[in-house]
Amino acid sequence: MNALQAIDLLNPWQRDFPLEREPFARLADRLGCRVVDVLAACERARDGGALSRIGGVFGTGAGGAALLAAMAVPPERLEAVAALVSSHPGVNHNYQRDHRLNLWFVMTGRDAAAVEQAMLDLERRGGLPALRLRMRRAYRIDLGFDLRHRTAPGVMPPAGEARPIAAADLALAARVEEGLPLVPRPFDVWAEALGRPVEAVLDRLRAWLAEGTLKRFGAIVRHHELGFDANAMAVFDLPDTQVDLSGELLAREPGVTLAYCRERAPGWPYNLYAMVHGRDRAAVHEVLERVGSRCGLAAHPQAVLFSTRRFKQTGARRFRDLPAIDPSVQEVLHAVS
Numbered sequence: 001m002n003a004l005q006a007i008d009l010l011n012p013w014q015r016d017f018p019l020e021r022e023p024f025a026r027l028a029d030r031l032g033c034r035v036v037d038v039l040a041a042c043e044r045a046r047d048g049g050a051l052s053r054i055g056g057v058f059g060t061g062a063g064g065a066a067l068l069a070a071m072a073v074p075p076e077r078l079e080a081v082a083a084l085v086s087s088h089p090g091v092n093h094n095y096q097r098d099h100r101l102n103l104w105f106v107m108t109g110r111d112a113a114a115v116e117q118a119m120l121d122l123e124r125r126g127g128l129p130a131l132r133l134r135m136r137r138a139y140r141i142d143l144g145f146d147l148r149h150r151t152a153p154g155v156m157p158p159a160g161e162a163r164p165i166a167a168a169d170l171a172l173a174a175r176v177e178e179g180l181p182l183v184p185r186p187f188d189v190w191a192e193a194l195g196r197p198v199e200a201v202l203d204r205l206r207a208w209l210a211e212g213t214l215k216r217f218g219a220i221v222r223h224h225e226l227g228f229d230a231n232a233m234a235v236f237d238l239p240d241t242q243v244d245l246s247g248e249l250l251a252r253e254p255g256v257t258l259a260y261c262r263e264r265a266p267g268w269p270y271n272l273y274a275m276v277h278g279r280d281r282a283a284v285h286e287v288l289e290r291v292g293s294r295c296g297l298a299a300h301p302q303a304v305l306f307s308t309r310r311f312k313q314t315g316a317r318r319f320r321d322l323p324a325i326d327p328s329v330q331e332v333l334h335a336v337s
Contacts, residue, residue: 007226009041010051010219017054017218019202019209021185035184042182050225053179053315054186056205056217059162060138063173064318065112068133068262069119070101071126078102081126086312090118096309097233101131101268104233104305108316131265137244139259140251141215162213165319172196172204173319176214222313223277230278230306234288235270237301243272249295250274255287269301281306 009031018026024042028035045051058064073081078096085105086094094105107122109115123130165173171194180186191198208214223231238246243261250259250272258275274291278284284306292298 009038010045010221010226013054014218014221015216019187019205019217021187021198021202023186024182024184039182039184046182048225049222052220052222052313054182054219055179055315056176056208057141057215057220058165058173058176058316058318059212059215060135060141061164062162062213062318063165063170064108064110064316065115066106066108066135066316066318067115067119068135069105069107069130070133070268071103071128071130072101073103073128075102081128082311084126085122088118088122090115090317091312092314092316094310094312095231095307096311097305098308099303099305104307105312106316108318110318131268133262133265133268136261136263136271137247139247139261140256141258141260162215163211165208165213169204170319172201174317176205176217177315177317177319179220179315220315224310228277228279230276230281230284232276232278232281232284232288232307233305234274234276235303235305236272236274236297237264237269238272238297240271242296246295246297247272250291253287253291253294256291270303272297 012030013027017023020026022035024035024038028038031038042051042054046053071081071085082094082096082103085091085103088107090107090109091105092108094103096102097104107115107118109118119130119132172190175190175193181189183189187201188198191201194201205214205217209217236246247259247261250256255276255278256274257277258273260273261271262273264271274288276284276287278287288304292302
């Protein structure tokens with residue numbers, strides 16, 4: 001499947017994926033083909049990297065914990081340290097960015113204590129400190145944008161706080177993060193594993209969407225494989241009294257895919273973040289120039305960090321227990337230290 005075919009298949013179903021017993025039959029009907037063809041196309045998209053999973057994106061506050069972290073890694077150690085970080089099952093994103101702080105990753109876990117313990121373990125094993133850039137407020141967190149343009153064209157509603165997931169539903173939440181099996185009746189597989197009626201599973205997913213616990217349920221794509229080669233994190237140092245206003249404006253700007261406020265850290269004065277995904281750097285710079293003017297950001301200290309290498313990209317894992325780090329990775333790290 002080439003990129004255009006993948007976009008045609010995945011783009012319409014990044015949200016509003018059919019929550020019914022035979023969802024792929026609905027997709028096949030829309031596409032004018034057989035269910036077996038849809039499933040085979042999804043498998044090719046997954047195996048080729050364009051499709052991460054068909055599952056859900058939970059809102060902030062639904063449960064678990066996540067932390068953005070950054071390390072300044074000596075260039076000669078970058079490969080080994082990145083391998084160590086990526087080996088941790090709680091790390092779902094791990095990127096090199098063009099900055100002194102060159103390794104950026106997200107650690108997830110069931111609670112803040114588990115995340116902090118994982119961070120301490122990574123620091124001990126790697127022999128390097130990591131900045132902890134905790135989320136203070138999310139203005140927009142949704143990468144489900146129309147893939148047919150140079151940057152994200154639509155304006156999504158601002159991010160809100162989700163209701164916490166009940167303990168009885170944590171096992172279902174873990175499966176939502178993991179993704180549907182690519183079979184004709186995928187929700188039946190979940191229901192059997194959970195010991196629940198399939199309609200109860202579907203009703204819970206519908207309720208989560210209606211109340212905002214789930215921001216969307218559908219195709220979770222990897223943008224790089226679909227032609228979005230430029231990924232920039234723009235950061236700004238704003239007075240605390242101004243950050244919410246500017247963040248709310250950013251959330252409504254076309255081209256901005258993520259916008260949030262984070263804690264500052266020693267040597268890192270920035271508190272407002274905006275992510276822009278584009279097909280080339282020129283498109284990203286066009287967005288940043290526009291939003292800098294429209295959102296009152298141009299006069300404030302700022303930096304733009306493009307990603308230059310992706311070491312790991314998977315779904316978050318906030319609702320399941322995580323195994324330990326593979327000890328073999330530590331041996332590689334020691335070999336180059």
